[in-house]
Amino acid sequence: VRTETLAFTFDGRPMTAEAGQTVGAALLAAGVRSWRRTRGGERPRGLFCGIGACFDCLVDVNEVRAVRACLVLVSEGDEVRTSASVGVDQ
């Protein structure tokens, strides 16, 4: 098990994660509870099932939209953004 610390940003704010940590775990550890707005009611959502089944924790990472925060690991320098209006034409 590695012990290094990784730097990433969430909506532009600097954050840190332990190596091996998922985006969702790193955000929860930093006190962030929500990182998606639903496309219907624009309601906040966060991590729900925690194991990749529910897709509630979708988040945008770098150029890729709507990945599951509970499964995707933080990489050094990742730009993580609140996932908004997934499935709606931009």
Add this chain to the structure above:
Amino acid sequence: VSTLKADVAVVGAGPAGMAAARAAADLGAQVVLIDAGRSMGGQIYRQPATAGAAAVTPVGPKMPQRLRQLEGQAGVRHLPGVVVWQAIRGAGGELQGSGAHGGFGGGGADGRGGAQGEFQLWLTPAGGGGAAGSDGAAGSSVATGTGVDGVMVTAVVVATGANEVVVPFPGWELPGVSTVGAAQALLKGQGVTAGRRVLVAGSGPLLLPAAAGLAEAGVRVVGVLEANPVTVGTLTAAARAALFTRKAREAAGYARIFGRHRVPVKAGYAVVAAHGEGRVTEATVSRVDRDWRPVPGTGRRLAVDAVHASFGFSPALELPRALGCADRPQPGRPVAAVWCDDDQATSVPGVFAAGEATGVAGADVAELEGYLAGWASARYVAKSRPATFHRGKGLRAGGGELDLSRLRAALTRARRFARGLDGLYPWRSGWLDWPEADTIACRCEEVPWAAIGAAVAAGARDVRAVKGVTRCGMGYCQGRMCGPAVQQAVAAATGRGLAAVGDLSSRPVLTPVPLGTIAGRDQSVGR
């Protein structure tokens, strides 16, 4: 990106899949072990992925040494961090030009000529985004590095486990409300908790290790609420009665932790609402009657910053249903399981199943079924390749020989205990009183609870029709979350039985994938 040929694909690396891989490989089969996780163990034996998680006080069952020995076992190729998004029967020999290659190299490919590629499983990274083995998705973190985006095999062992069953209550979609399994995954895998004042509620044995783990991690657990009238003492007695002393010790250990941290553990209680602006800050808990109906006048609000709630498990049937395997109904519950014979063979030749997918019975049953399924799959493969089946060798488990009769006897005993445990946690319908008209029923499509009743009033008579009218189950999760609740709601609203109204049957694709993943597949494979 290429297709890997092997004898047996084991899908899922929890206790069932690990045991199946081990048994099949011991018997000479070449096994590919496909799993969404990065480490073997599944949910129950989830391994710490960070230094923080490794420092967490372990609570609950630990992976047995005999399963740990699977790491690096000859004849098992582990593909971590990927999920099957498409499963195809037949199409053997259709992979010309697609880059198909044996994954074991050298002498490992001996005798493969006789085996036909009867099943294709197409893979995508577990996190979503991009093709398996590609490097472009979400930085490098989504890439699996396996370089494999499909397998072609003679036999499949379905060891896909189960999904947690959740039911809607007002506010359950608020950030901070999550499943009990989420608490486990965060703590055991990541060393993180979802809050500092936490309520654990629902039904089933999982509540206990999850709450005990949180308490040991320093979280203030404001309550452990079991909807059924089952106390830790009930569990200990049931385990003792079945001579499962290990399980009795386990339950007693949770009781000690709850006592030490002064955690209130209550039977016949439930969380019936969550409250907050943008995140949960309070929860309403209530006494519930035998059917889980709230007892009027017993509700009270607790300050919390996280709620973990779930109500047992539903076998994960996406893969076996895609392969055409018949279901086995689970009477009285809005879930189904894969039908198996005494050798773990499903209704489809060449497809075997083990563990929670065949009916939720816990890790002990899962592991024992896994050895049987692994043996049966190797025997099936050997029909086309008899020279390599190690007939005289027998199954090894825990370093020693494990013969089939002892295996079956152990399975019978473990199943008896599991049935007893299952009987303590019946599925009730009183939760139907918890949601309000505007409570979200389908989290993905944000369908309000009242829409289900309205659809039935307008003439919908089964789950399929209600799905078509309301969009319940049409979202990202494909009904994995709302399926059981919608099925029971439709049964109640129509006055028909759970079986009569059907379920949100899974259909392709097995997990959402980007269009690029589909477009990027070699055309000589797809038909």
